[in-house]
Amino acid sequence: MSLHSNTSRQLRVVAIGGGTGLSTLLRGLKRYTTAPPGVTIAPCDLPCHIRELSAIVTVTDDGGSSGRLREELNMLPPGDVRNCMVALSEDEHLLSRLFQHRFRHGDLEGHSFGNLFLAALTEVSGDFAQAVQTSSQILATRGRIYPSTTANATLSARMDDGSLVSGETNITASKRTIRELMLSPADASPLPETLDAIATADLITLGPGSLYTSLITNLLVRGIPEAIAASRATRVYICNLMTQANESLGLSAAQHIEKILNHARARGLAKDAKIFDYALINTATISAATLDQYAREGQTPIAADLDRIRDLGIEPITGNFLHEGDVLRHDYEAVADSVLELALKR
Template identity: 85%
Template sequence: MSDSRQLRVVAIGGGTGLSTLLRGLKRYTASPAGTTPAGDPACPDLPCLIRDLSAIVTVTDDGGSSGRLREDLNMLPPGDVRNCMVALSEDEHLLSRLFQHRFKHGDLNGHSFGNLFLAALTEISGDFAQAVQTSSQILATRGRIYPSTTENATISARMDDGSLVEGETNITASKQTIRELMLTPHDAAPLPETLDAIAAADLITLGPGSLYTSLITNLLVRGIPEAIAASQATRVYICNLMTQANESLGLSAAQHIEKILDHAGEQIFDYALINTAPIGGATLEQYAREGQTPITADLERIRKLGIEPITGNFLHEGDVLRHNYDRVAETVLNLALKR
C-alpha cells in the first residue's frame, strides 16, 4: 500500500464481527496523540491510511448483562459498544482484561466492568451517546463509536410459520426461520453524526456479524440505508465464514446479500468479500455439531445482484473460527484506494 491518500472509513455492524474488523483497521489509523501506526513496534511498516474511523454499532441486545442494565437503568445496551471500545483502544491488552472482566458474586454477578463503566457515564452525562464519546476520549480510542440509534429500540421477527417473535434473545433462541425483521419504533432515527460520517466516507463496510441481529438491525434505522445508497464511497459487504444457527442456516453468500438488500430497500454494496479458502476438518466437525456449515460462494448469483465478489483466504482458525482481521482490513482498504 504505497498510496498517500488518507481515507474516511465507516464500519457498520455489531457483536464480535465488528470488533474483530476494527482491530485490523485500527492499525492503519493515527493514534489520538497524533502518532501513526508506523511508530507501533507491532506493525512498523504500516502506512497511516485512515484519517477518520467511525464504527456504527447495533443497540438492540436485551440479554445478559446488557439486558439487565437496559431494564434496570432504562439505558441502551452497552455490550457491543464496549467490545468496540476495547478493540479501538490504545492499550487493548490491559483494557480487554479490565473491561471484559465479569463479576462472579453478589448483585453484580454476570455484569462486566465495561458495561458498568458505560452505565455510570450515562448516568453522569444523562446521554448514552455522550457517554460513549467521553469514554472513547478517556480510553484514547483510535476512532469514534456511534450507536445506530439512541432510541430505546427493540426488534421483532416474522418467522416462516407466520409467528411473531419479539426481542433479540427470543429471536436467536427460536427454532423457526426468520423471514422479516422489524424495528420498534419503526421510525427510530440515527444520530446526525452517523449520517455525516456516512456522507463523508471513502469506504463503508457492513459485517461480518449475525445476519439479522448484528447487520440488518442497523439498516432498519431510518435514514441509514438511504445514506449508504447515496454515498460515493466504496461499499463492501464482508460475508460471514459459516452459516449461523437461528439466523442463516442453509443460506449461501448471495442469499445473505439478498436478505440484506430486501430489508435495506436500496443497493448498498459495490463489493462482497467472500472467503474461498478451505476450513480445517476439526473446525468443520466442531461447527457441524450446531448444524453450521461453510457459506457457499455462489459468485455468479452475487454478480447478478450488481455486486463484484472479492475472493481469497480470509480465515483465522483458533479455538473459534474468525476472520483474519489484518488480511480483511488490507483488502478493503485497497479496494477503496482503487477508486
C-alpha cells in the same frame, strides 16, 4: 494500489455491524489509523491510510448484563459498544482484561466492568451517545463509535411458521428460521454524526456478523440505507464464514445479500439503489476438525455462489480470510488489507 506504496491518500472509513464481527474488523483497521491527539504511540512500519475511522454499532441487545442494565437503568445496551471500545483502544491487552472482567459474586454477578463504566458515564452525562464519546476519549480509542440509534429500540421477527417473536434474546433462542425482521419504534433515527460519517466516507463496510441481529438491524434505522446508497464511498459487504442457526442456515453468500437488500427496500430504499459495490467472500478450505465442530450445530461453510452475486450488480472479492483457533474467525489483518486496497484503487 498497494497498501505499502508511497501514497499520501488518507481515507475516511465507516464500519457498520455488531457483535464480535465488528470488533474483530476494527482490530484490523486500527493498524492503519493515526493516533488520537495528544497520544504518543510506538512507530509502526504500516502506512497510515485512515484519517477517520467510525464504527456504527447495533444497540438492540436485551440479554445478559446489557439487558439487565437496559431494564434497570433505562439505557441503551452497552455490550457491543464496549467490545468496539476495547478493540480500538491503545492498550487493548490491559483494557480487554479490565473491561471484559465479569463479576462473579453479589448483586454485580454477571455484569462486566466495561458495561458498568458506560452505565456510570451515561448517568453522569445524561446521554448514552455522549457517554460513548467521553469514554472513547478516556481510553484514547483510535476511532469514533456511534450507536446506530439512540432510540430505545427493540427487535421482533416473523418466523417461518408465521409466529412473531419479540426481543433479540428470544429471537436468537428460537428454533424457527427468521423470515422478516422489524424494529420498534419503526421511525428510530440515527445520530446526525452517523449520517455525516456515511456521507463523507471513502469506504463503508457492513459485516461480518449475524445476518439479522448484527447487520440488518442497523439498516432498519431510518435514513441509514438511503445514506449508504447516496454515498460515493467504496461499499463492501463482508460475508460470514459459516451459516448460523435460525439466522442463516442454508443460505448462500448471494442469499445473505438478497436478505439485506430486501429489508432495506422494505424500509423505503429504491429498488434500483445500490448499497454494495463489492462482497468479500472466503474461498479458502476450512479444516475437517473445525467443520466437524460446527456441523454439530448444523452449521456449514457459506456457499460462494459468485455468479449469482455478480447478477446482483456486486463484484465478489475472493481469498483466504480465515483464522482458525478455538472458534472460527475472520483474519482481521487480511480483511482490513483487502477492503482498504479496494478503496484505494477507486
